[in-house]
Amino acid sequence: MGALRLPSLALLLSPCKSLRLVSRPLLLRLRPSTLKPAASVSGGAGSRGLSSHSLAKEESSLPPPSADRKPSLSYEGSVTPRSVDFNAWYLDVIASAELADYGPVRGTMVIRPYGYAIWEAIQEYLNVKFKETGHSNMYFPQFIPYSFIEKEASHVEGFSPELALVTIGGGKELEEKLVRPTSETIVNHMFTQWIHSYRDLPLMINQWANVTRWEMRTKPFVRTLEFLWQEGHTAHATLEEAEKEALQMIDVYKKFAYEQAAIPVIVGRKSRAETFAGAIRTYTIEAMMGDRKALQAGTSHNLGQNFSRAFGTQFTDENGQRQHVWQTSWAVSTRFVGGIIMTHGDDAGLMLPPRIAPIQVIVVPIWKTADEKNGVMNAVSSLKDVLHKADIRVKIDDTEQRTPGWKFNFWEMKGVPLRIEVGPRDVANESVVVSRRDIRGKPGKDFGISMEPSVLVTHIKSRLEEIQTSLLQRATSFRDSNVVDVNSYNELKEAIAQGKWARGPWSASDAEEVKVKEETGATIRCFPFEQPQGQKKCFMTGNPADEVAIFAKSY
């Protein structure tokens, strides 16, 4: 490592807002060395950040960027340890693993290929499940007449502070058009034209789209001005059917979280104050991040007849009577990628559950002489074919600019679940070394695994499954050790002050919910579906309570 320290994205968190429009000057700030541990890996010579180009350009006393620094544009040999500064770690990982970058308009995000591949894994799973449960994809325009938002009273109240408005089109001033913050209004406008009789119901659709919410405080993936999501919209003949649908879809999300993302979300119902603007009931999956803050990772709304009454979305029932339809909507967004990062990562960087990892196995060839190289590269190349044919997502890192040690660290930082190391001795023995990302050092290594295709594939597949299971177990233990049962407001305050989640009986008023938020920073994340048996007394009022609620600070 030279004397030059490069800035981490962490420092870009709170720059002067106007500066954000110009990306280069931002990158001139240097990272204070207290935040930066010494690089422990040989081969990581030279610092190469997002900023080196800018630095070279703007500060002529600095050396020009040299040409031999691939593959990472931004990895400097390590990231801020998660245990030192969670937020700095998060932003470092996003920059170093090349998941995302800031866009030129404040609060926007460029999703880079490695980050986008995680989103594609989410899409692929959910898209199949949506179709299996009877939904069709379609696409609604993103521009919505301003008047639409005003039709549903609570909806306009919830969304108007965050709207982006197009006022000029083709050089002319227009009546203001919304850029969709969500599509319930335009969906209802169209449903009203498509739905006539009970035979047209249920109408069940989904769209993959971008939406815009002009947020003041943004954070990559977690909250951005524009984000990608899917939004499902359905219309039904009865309240019961709509309720069943809303519950079915939150269950799809829950299964995705547990089985694919290895995130042990808590499923429940939102409090009245936290219900979606326009819904009669909102179901949510709440995930505990590594800093123990809650992340709302997906929601499913029973909209009742709120939008159908506002838009006149009616059908003729079997008795010839006109009725308003009952509706749902449900969404998961690129925020989920942030949830995956913040659930599983550790001091060394990202840790990806095998089922959604863009690369499941990284192969690092090791050699010294040209002769060795030949043998190793041949072995590595046939290994890759074998694994690829077995539908394992595998990549070889054969760049010659980096040492094996640097590569080990780099791919661990990128969260790849398994690494295969192949050196000349391994080739001679027809075996390889397999290292787990989730168990670092010797305990996570399997030595002498045969290169024989069926043996190797079986070994790799079972290790990937073990890691998948292990990540979920680890996250579940972490969650469970950080949820505290409380029976008084004081106990809640103490739990929240310790950074934990508090679970306790609750039947108090909306005003008291606001008071808790103001005094502790915690909100009701949900009334969980899983409820303790027996009589309960509200910890706030002492009145009888039907349910426990979970309180936590959240993103």
Add this chain to the structure above:
Amino acid sequence: MGALRLPSLALLLSPCKSLRLVSRPLLLRLRPSTLKPAASVSGGAGSRGLSSHSLAKEESSLPPPSADRKPSLSYEGSVTPRSVDFNAWYLDVIASAELADYGPVRGTMVIRPYGYAIWEAIQEYLNVKFKETGHSNMYFPQFIPYSFIEKEASHVEGFSPELALVTIGGGKELEEKLVRPTSETIVNHMFTQWIHSYRDLPLMINQWANVTRWEMRTKPFVRTLEFLWQEGHTAHATLEEAEKEALQMIDVYKKFAYEQAAIPVIVGRKSRAETFAGAIRTYTIEAMMGDRKALQAGTSHNLGQNFSRAFGTQFTDENGQRQHVWQTSWAVSTRFVGGIIMTHGDDAGLMLPPRIAPIQVIVVPIWKTADEKNGVMNAVSSLKDVLHKADIRVKIDDTEQRTPGWKFNFWEMKGVPLRIEVGPRDVANESVVVSRRDIRGKPGKDFGISMEPSVLVTHIKSRLEEIQTSLLQRATSFRDSNVVDVNSYNELKEAIAQGKWARGPWSASDAEEVKVKEETGATIRCFPFEQPQGQKKCFMTGNPADEVAIFAKSY
């Protein structure tokens, strides 16, 4: 058919513009009976358009919509024949086949599930090809600082008349932000931060996104204010590599057009006047629609260093010298869906190439008694399983509200390549009748095809392949019989007046190209890659010409 005639979408083509913002009043116009042939199909009782609900609501003298009209919301038993009025036919097909609908903001389009499924087929094929050729998906924000568009001179000239601008965000006035009309500017802004040395090249990415161009004259799929597309963007170390990439991608598009969409596009280079704003060279695939107008169905641009110079996108080459990168961009959009409709459709409606048809086989059960129904439905259900397992996209139409005859017409109008009819006698004989969409009536029917799974699957698969081939052949013959070789301006005028494409040697000036456009309405669609041998003389000037150009009227 009752006395009530419902309006066709065709009539909505040229309504007063301001009316377009409100969809209901539009739908009150009635279709003149001259445009509407008598419904020839029994079972199509009652008229049920996009508009019936509105009619019922707005004109109380009309009968309320009855409840027994599924599956089509808008099919009235037939569409305007293509041979009578091409444009009316196009809009009728889009409405009746439920491909798309107008959005509430003028010029926007709602893509309905059946239309979106065609777009998904396009996406699935191209997405694989893009990855195979080394591109990664990612996502750039759609909001771009206004200043970006001004950096590349010809780019701003080309796009500024069509821009949509966001001027209000979160309740506050903002510096104007573009809603992307295309992403070259923001891509270069980011590339400048990611590209440092020759080792970072080539950088090859793609995004699937919506874009906005505030067009005055719109037409569903073909030209809408907002549309969906993919845009590829690449950066290379040399002009040669960029040129190779631009050619490779136009070839990917060409293969898709021929092999999947059965559209015999002509591949070539755009004239200077028709080159993309900011490119040094634009390649195009030009398709001949059923009315013989040309549709530009996909383009691939060699951008040279125009954007890299404007944005300072540089790399350090192997000799340590700073150089500007060489770039390409290439795109295919939802316009392609319009191209498929207008290439293959006929008087009866849509005709879809099997490889991109959302439904490849529609199964229509036929019965009279409850007893017959049992046997037929059992047979039909196992047929479906057999075909589904063989990866054939199959659907049963078992609604009881429609007669078999109505269903035959309906699914022909929807363009489904094959129909299987199963009646009681077929069940007794353990055989079915298979009818082709592309050959109507008896010549297109295969009688007595065994229900034995392997026999049936083989038969259906080979028929689907035959239809795929036949559609391409038919379109190719049509194209070839409508391209005329011309050797004088008069011959060109005559060909264009006859609605044909004119191909002739061209080396005249941009001004003369403009003159041809003004006098004939035709533009140079491309200088085709396939060129006749030998010396050529420009048909306009008599000067030597290196190439022939193709002139045509276009969408």
